Amino acid sequence: MGTAILGTGAYLPERVVTNQDLEKIVDTSDEWIQTRTGISTRRIGGQGDETYRLAARAAEKALQMAEVSAYEIDLIIVATISSHMLMPSCACFVQKELGAGRAFAFDINAACSGFVYALDLADKYIQADPNKKILVIGAETLSSRTNWDDRNTCILFGDGAGAVVLGHVEGNRGVIGAKLFSDGNLWRLLHMHTAASCNPELVQSESPGAHIVMEGREVFKYAVKAMEEAIILLLDQEQVALDAIKLVIPHQANIRILNKLVERLGIRAEKVFINVQKYGNTSAASIPIALDEANRDSRMQPGDIVLLCSFGGGFTWGATLIRW
Ligand code: ACO
Numbered sequence: 001m002g003t004a005i006l007g008t009g010a011y012l013p014e015r016v017v018t019n020q021d022l023e024k025i026v027d028t029s030d031e032w033i034q035t036r037t038g039i040s041t042r043r044i045g046g047q048g049d050e051t052y053r054l055a056a057r058a059a060e061k062a063l064q065m066a067e068v069s070a071y072e073i074d075l076i077i078v079a080t081i082s083s084h085m086l087m088p089s090c091a092c093f094v095q096k097e098l099g100a101g102r103a104f105a106f107d108i109n110a111a112c113s114g115f116v117y118a119l120d121l122a123d124k125y126i127q128a129d130p131n132k133k134i135l136v137i138g139a140e141t142l143s144s145r146t147n148w149d150d151r152n153t154c155i156l157f158g159d160g161a162g163a164v165v166l167g168h169v170e171g172n173r174g175v176i177g178a179k180l181f182s183d184g185n186l187w188r189l190l191h192m193h194t195a196a197s198c199n200p201e202l203v204q205s206e207s208p209g210a211h212i213v214m215e216g217r218e219v220f221k222y223a224v225k226a227m228e229e230a231i232i233l234l235l236d237q238e239q240v241a242l243d244a245i246k247l248v249i250p251h252q253a254n255i256r257i258l259n260k261l262v263e264r265l266g267i268r269a270e271k272v273f274i275n276v277q278k279y280g281n282t283s284a285a286s287i288p289i290a291l292d293e294a295n296r297d298s299r300m301q302p303g304d305i306v307l308l309c310s311f312g313g314g315f316t317w318g319a320t321l322i323r324w
Contacts, residue, residue, distance in 0.1 A: 002174020003126040005322065006068060006133075007165040008292040009061025011054050012279060013045040019155070026151035033155045038255025042158030042280030044143045050084040052093035054161035055139035058288070059098055062135070066165035070098040073165075074132040076105040077122060079114025079284035081192065081313070082140045083107060094137065103135070111190070112251050112312025113180070114138055114284030115162070116320050119308075120178045122166050130168035137163040138284035145192055147211040156254065157212070158280035162288025173302070173323050179234040180318035186222065189215045190313040223253060223311040224260045230319040231265060231309055238321055245271065246304035246324075249294060251311060252276035252286040261309075273299060283312065300324040 018041050019030035033039055045054065055078055063070060076091045076098075083090035091105035110117040115138035122134040139161035148154050195210050227250070235242060248271055250258055255276055262272055273294045282289060287308050300306055302324060309319040 002169060002172065002323070003123040003166050004169040004174040005164045006167045007062040007064070007066025008163070008288070008295045009058045009063070009065065010160065010162040010289040010292040011057035011061065012043040012160040012289070013049045013054065015044050015046055016041050017044045022155055025148060026154060028151045028155055036254070036256065037156060038276050039155065039280045040277045043160055045141045045159040049141065049159065051080055051082050051139045051141045051161070052084070052090045052097060054141065054159065055090060055094045055137045055163065056097035058139065058161040058163040059094060059135050059137055062163040062165045066167070068133055068165050068167070070100040071102055072133050073100045073103045073135050075122070075125060075134045076100060076103045077118040077134065077136050078107045079110065079118045079138045080107055080140055081109055081111055081114070081283060082142055082145050086194070090139065100135070110284070110312065110316040111314055112253065112281070112283045112286065113310040113314070113316035113318055115287045116178065116308055116310045116318045117180055117316070119175065119320055120180060123175045123178070126166060126168050132167070134166045135163060136166060137161060138286070138288045140283045140285045142212070142283055145211050147209070152216055153212050153214050156281045158282050160279055160282040160285045160289050162285050162290070162292050164288060164291065176240065176305070176321040176323055177234060177238045178318060178320040179230050179237060181226065181230060182314045182316045184314060186315045187313070189218045189222070190315070192313070220257060222315060223257050224264065226315065226317040227261055227309045227311050227319065228264050230317055231307065234319045234321060240305060240321060242267065244305050245307045247294060247299055248272045248307045248309070249287055249290045250309050252279065252290060253281050253311065
């Protein structure tokens with residue numbers, strides 16, 4: 001018996017922004033962006049594309065695939081760092097959009113690792129009560145939190161949402177296990193301030209504004225090492241051999257991080273699902289978007305072991321094994 005993914009869904013805003021479009025606003029080039037990140041395009045939201053709306057559209061698709069109604073959902077967890085409001089949570093807005101009247105709802109903030117954290121939480125809820133049906137969503141509009149004058153960061157991110165419906169199933173399908181980590185000592189290397197404080201004594205004088213600030217090279221180094229270690233520890237914990245993994249769905253940060261990780265672990269490149277070229281880095285949304293794409297492309301067969309891994313601001317990182 002286990003916590004299985006009963007349905008997946010994703011939603012991306014319609015507007016496609018190319019590297020050539022970015023050449024017009026910062027000093028960069030398509031060639032630089034492609035070789036350093038692997039990204040060609042990203043989706044950027046417009047009017048009506050608030051994070052909760054993207055999240056709700058992705059959730060509707062996941063519910064449809066799972067053949068579960070919104071009213072049957074007991075809990076909605078949204079992993080996000082870019083909700084349009086701090087209160088209420090993005091998850092409460094999603095509940096309203098879906099009409100999921102029986103659910104309780106909350107957000108979690110673990111940056112790009114938010115989806116693997118939320119999945120672990122949901123798994124624990126279902127282990128405690130197998131009757132529960134849970135929506136786990138990763139959703140971001142990072143375009144609203146990007147400094148569009150900063151060529152170091154603005155080329156990396158995109159908007160989108162992905163969702164899964166989780167429920168208990170008999171047999172050995174479902175979440176096998178997870179390993180999650182954080183290190184708050186390293187917060188400075190990748191962070192985002194909130195908007196101005198109403199208490200003058202609590203104003204952070206160093207605040208550069210409510211947008212992403214990053215030390216790219218340091219993030220790169222830590223990301224590769226941390227994800228590699230998390231995967232090795234998880235495989236050891238669950239006594240699963242690396243060769244047994246059929247598909248790796250990593251956080252889509254950038255192609256060089258993923259290539260390096262694959263090289264260090266010795267995984268065959270064709271086992272790694274990559275769509276960063278189309279959507280850029282969508283933070284907490286990147287794994288569920290990729291999971292949905294892989295699922296709809298029939299990249300996983302029943303019984304296949306799938307590995308998720310992530311790294312993001314905090315720092316936060318982790319890995320999850322699922323038997324599909
Ligand atoms: N276009 C052209 N030149 C640029 C751009 C750009 N968009 N951005 C930076 N440069 C320049 C820099 O100014 C620098 O110029 P200089 O040598 O004259 O000072 C030069 O390119 C090299 O800059 P670096 O930052 O050293 O470039 P690097 O090879 O490290 O690549 C990158 C930068 C792509 C950000 C890389 O460090 C990286 O991938 N880091 C990981 C960051 C990441 O993925 N963050 C996402 C959030 S965390 C996560 O999701 C895991």
